[in-house]
Amino acid sequence: MSLMQFPIITNFQISVMSSLVLIVLCVATATAVRATPHCDFPAIINLGASNSDTGGLAASLLAVPPPYGETYFHTPVGRFSDGRIILDFIARSFGLPYISPYLDSLGTNFSTGVNFATAGSTIKPIQVQSRLTFSPFILGIQFTQFKRFKTKTQVIRNQGGVFATLMPKQEYFDRALYTFDIGQNDLTAMFFSNMTLQQVNASVPDIVKTFTSYIKNLYDMGARSFWIHSTGPLGCLPQIMTNFPFAERDAYGCAKPYNEVCQNFNLNLKEALAQLRKELPLAAITYVDIYSAKYSLFSDPKKYGFEYPLVSCCGYGGKYNFSNNAPCGGTIKENGADIFVGSCPNPHVRVIWDGTHFTEAANKVVFDLISTGAFNDPRSPLKMACQRNIT
Ligand SMILES: *[C@@H]1O[C@H](CO)[C@@H](O)[C@H](O)[C@H]1NC(C)=O
Ligand SMILES: *[C@@H]1O[C@H](CO)[C@@H](O)[C@H](O)[C@H]1NC(C)=O
Ligand SMILES: *[C@@H]1O[C@H](CO)[C@@H](O)[C@H](O)[C@H]1NC(C)=O
Ligand SMILES: *[C@@H]1O[C@H](CO)[C@@H](O)[C@H](O)[C@H]1NC(C)=O
Numbered sequence: 001m002s003l004m005q006f007p008i009i010t011n012f013q014i015s016v017m018s019s020l021v022l023i024v025l026c027v028a029t030a031t032a033v034r035a036t037p038h039c040d041f042p043a044i045i046n047l048g049a050s051n052s053d054t055g056g057l058a059a060s061l062l063a064v065p066p067p068y069g070e071t072y073f074h075t076p077v078g079r080f081s082d083g084r085i086i087l088d089f090i091a092r093s094f095g096l097p098y099i100s101p102y103l104d105s106l107g108t109n110f111s112t113g114v115n116f117a118t119a120g121s122t123i124k125p126i127q128v129q130s131r132l133t134f135s136p137f138i139l140g141i142q143f144t145q146f147k148r149f150k151t152k153t154q155v156i157r158n159q160g161g162v163f164a165t166l167m168p169k170q171e172y173f174d175r176a177l178y179t180f181d182i183g184q185n186d187l188t189a190m191f192f193s194n195m196t197l198q199q200v201n202a203s204v205p206d207i208v209k210t211f212t213s214y215i216k217n218l219y220d221m222g223a224r225s226f227w228i229h230s231t232g233p234l235g236c237l238p239q240i241m242t243n244f245p246f247a248e249r250d251a252y253g254c255a256k257p258y259n260e261v262c263q264n265f266n267l268n269l270k271e272a273l274a275q276l277r278k279e280l281p282l283a284a285i286t287y288v289d290i291y292s293a294k295y296s297l298f299s300d301p302k303k304y305g306f307e308y309p310l311v312s313c314c315g316y317g318g319k320y321n322f323s324n325n326a327p328c329g330g331t332i333k334e335n336g337a338d339i340f341v342g343s344c345p346n347p348h349v350r351v352i353w354d355g356t357h358f359t360e361a362a363n364k365v366v367f368d369l370i371s372t373g374a375f376n377d378p379r380s381p382l383k384m385a386c387q388r389n390i391t
Helices: 011-031 056-060 086-093 139-159 184-191 197-202 204-220 238-243 256-279 290-299 360-371
Strands: 044-048 113-115 177-181 225-229 284-288 331-334 337-340
Touching: 044 086, 044 139, 086 177, 086 360, 139 204, 177 204, 184 197, 184 256, 197 204, 197 256, 204 225, 204 256, 256 284, 256 290, 290 360
Parallel strands: 044 113, 044 177, 177 225, 225 284
Antiparallel strands: 331 337
């Protein structure tokens, strides 16, 4: 993984660039071309589930065991991957440090952002009996935590002293990038209940409505820039393909009807956000079609240097190296012997890490794809996510 994210700029280049900037500025002024400068987000505020959890669940409910984190951090750090997640790459692209979990009470620095995501979070409370368990920190609770965070951090800043330096400035709340990755667990909970797929599909508009109501709540509190991930293709996950072996497969081996429900969710979300854009005059709302970005890793793995895209790297058994009772990092008994469920030898050429989450390598590719804007509505690149009028 290359760390050469930022090009090295020499003094000579700077002086050449300054002249260019001057020329461009003159031309721009003369022709009254509207400039679209890159956004300068001083902080990131994230709400979500495991795909964007930077340690919230680990700080509150459940330690994340090895081999999670082994590729990059060389120890588990509460992320559901072998290394960094998409939110880490988003933060780095703005020169910001890792975004700290709100629930982490130990020596935590919130000066450039806060993360309310926990693995297993849903948009709505789970109304069905699901065979899986989920996080109590649903979106509504994350919003409640945000409200307290916004007030309390300013009280602490006004008190001064050592803790004040760990809190974001007040102005950051309006200028921050608000990111979201949530909704997959609402669908998954229902997939693993006695509901039919048609029933799950029919519940989508209600879930999306709840989702967008919180975006509006955040807007009412001053948030302006929103970067909202759609759900991924859940039908390509080993967890779904193992548990629903008779579901129809598509050309790349993914469980088609499950992906169709995800697509319906995403279409609903995209349309609801288009509507919201009309209602909230100062909001820059970017819908990020992360489904298509992720799906391209399954449809054309070689292009991105991946192999066995449907097989879990850290898992155990079956066609997809996944079993419900042998989670990544767990231990199983086989013929009386304990077997540790560890990592495959080369996670950097693999897409799926643990049956439901992506490897760092896959997360980086997905980040590169979505940050260009090619998958977004409007087609706004990440660096422009504060601009309202991008078409
Ligand atoms: C908190 O993070 C900010 C931003 O990275 C940094 O400038 C500051 O020194 C940190 N504060 C402490 C006490 O580590
Ligand atoms: C699912 O099971 C619950 C009880 O466990 C029952 O009340 C409900 O009607 C069932 N729903 C469907 C769609 O079969
Ligand atoms: C889901 O619902 C949408 C909208 O009602 C419909 O167009 C679509 O065919 C449904 N898909 C499935 C898989 O039931
Ligand atoms: C399946 O998981 C095991 C760990 O239990 C790992 O050693 C193995 O390499 C994985 N197989 C594949 C094909 O990734």
